[in-house]
Amino acid sequence: MPKVKSQKIENIPKEITDYPETDSVLYTDGRRSYYYKIKQEGLYPQPPILAYTQGKNKYKIPNGYCVETTWGRGEKKKTVRCLINYVEEKPLFKIMYGVNFSEEVQSNISSTTVANAVLKKLFPLNEKSLISGVHLFGIHLMTLKEARENISTREKNIQLIPVEHCSKSTLNRRQHKFGNQLKQYVQAEGFKIYGNDQIILKQISSSVGNINFQIDCYQALAAIESNLQREWAISEQRLKITIEMNQKIPITLIDLPLDFAKFSNFESTEIIQNIKKGGT
Known part of the structure; x- marks a missing residue:
């Protein structure tokens, strides 16, 4: 009887996320999983500056991009911070690792070049281990691609309401x-x-x-008002409050001797009594 070849079931990649409501994306293809925390979504430069990843997929490479990526299990679980910034119209890939991301490696060759350089730093005994720079950086994520390009059907069909x-x-x-x-x-x-x-x-x-x-820019949106108060207006209001408080609660200043020891007991008692009476 002829042998029947078993068909391989391909693992379908999944992106599990509520982005942009949350800043996290879980990517899994059945064999490996990466957890991403998006710090800066980044933007695609305009051609001809826009660069693409190597290989058959040719993913667009964003500019001003930052993500923290976690992968592995147990003692091999690691988290790195990946950044991409275009320098002289060419993407520079940087990975920060170690305690508080105090160490870094960078390369303008490819994301995989810098990814494998970091892998050797993290696992020096596993010299033959390799990792995909595209996956470590999350360049392949469709969630972020759609967010950058605003290509969702819902946004395309929305008629923007005037601000007023x-x-x-x-x-x-x-x-x-x-x-x-x-x-x-x-x-x-x-x-x-x-x-x-x-x-x-x-x-x-x-x-x-x-x-x-x-x-x-240090916090969330601070204020959206048609008329924002300026510093002079705030100072004027503070002065008005101070004047009103002084009228309702009179304050008398008293020159207090620095050294009570040089005064007699009678003089010291008289000074204290004057303080209690508001200096009168």
């Missing part, structure tokens, strides 16, 4: 997205100019229609 007719929650969501994308772009472009001396965007002030916006 938007609810406060909608304005918050739009400004949060705008602030994150602008921050990523500034950091990516700043890396080209300042290198490792990272540029930090502290605050964004903008105007859309007749509404003014201010974003604190």
Whole structure:
């Protein structure tokens, strides 16, 4: 009887996530799993600067991208921080590892080059071990690709409401997205100019229609108001409160001797009595 060849069941890759509601993505293909924590989504540069990964899949390589990747089990479980920034129109791949990500390796050749360099640092006894740079960096994630390109059908069919007719929650969501994308772009472009001396965007002030916006880049969206109070207005209000308090609660200043020892008991008692009476 002829032998029947058994068919191999291919493992279908899965991305388990609620992104962008959460910043985590779990990728598994049945053989291996990677857990990603997205720090910066990044943006795709415009052609001809846009670069692609090597190999048959040719994934687009984002700029201003940062992710923390965890893989392995037990004692072999590791977490690294992967970053991609374009330098002189070419992607620079960096991986930070060790305690508090204090060590780093970088390369402008490919993500796999730097990934395997880090693997040798983490597992020096397993010299033959290899790892996919695409998977370690999460460059293949369709979740992030769609987020960068805004290609979801739902977003394509949405007719944007003018800002003057938007609810406060909608304005918050739009400004949060705008602030994150602008921050990523500034950091990516700043890396080209300042290198490792990272540029930090502290605050964004903008105007859309007749509404003014201010974003604190160290925290979440700080405020969305049509008229933001300035420092002089706050100082004026503080002065007004101080004057009103002084009128209601009079305060008398008393010159208190530094050394009571040089006064007689009678003089010291008299000074204390004056303090109790408000210096009168």
